[in-house]
Amino acid sequence: MKDKSPLLFSILSFTFIILIVWFLSISKPGIEWHESIALLNQDWNKFNSFSTIWRLEALVVCGIAWVAFNLSSLSKWWNLVALGHVLMLTEYIFMLGGYKHVTSEETFHIFNEMANWTFITSNFIWVIGMLGVYCKESKIIKYVGVVVSTLTLLLIGGIYFGIGTQAQLTSIAMPLVLLLYVFNTYYGIRLYKKIKVHYKV
Secondary structure, three states: OOOOHHHHHHHHHHHHHHHHHHHHHHOOOOOOHHHHHHHHHHOOOOOOOHHHHHHHHHHHHHHHHHHHHHHHHOOOHHHHHHHHHHHHHOHHHHHHHOHHHOOOHHHHHHHHHHHHHHHHHHHHHHHHHHHHHHHOOOHHHHHHHHHHHHHHHHHHHHHHOOOOOHHHHHHHHHHHHHHHHHHHHHHHHHHHHHHHHHHHO
């Protein structure tokens, strides 16, 4: 199964990009909390809804964690990638199990902050893992991977350690997280071809 894991990693990373773009396409920024909850509940059982995206994201995140554990024999840094995505799964507990039942602004902000901090912490962990993975690669893969991972880590770390606020840094950090998933998609294919050649030999 290990020889197929990089290809699955690539497919799942690309799928996650599609889901994030889908989420952004139906988001309505700037509306009040009660409007957000009303919109969420109104569309809860519809296909083109946040709840559908979150359910699919949770499955993809679980898949990435499983694949990363499979790849840990190549580098122990993959364990951090897996751990970060396992932690990310708890974010969907708050979003799928919490938001729907919010009845006050205070409760909304509590669930929102818990989901946000789970997201920040989990991304901080798995990006450190990818930085370690790319440090052990060679040539262009190493340089591009290390640069993208380092920039992403610095921005997420800025939020995590309180150097900047989420509002200030998320607009820059999120595109970098997406860029890292894009590069991970490419890297997964390259790694798959490399392992495939190795198994043939």
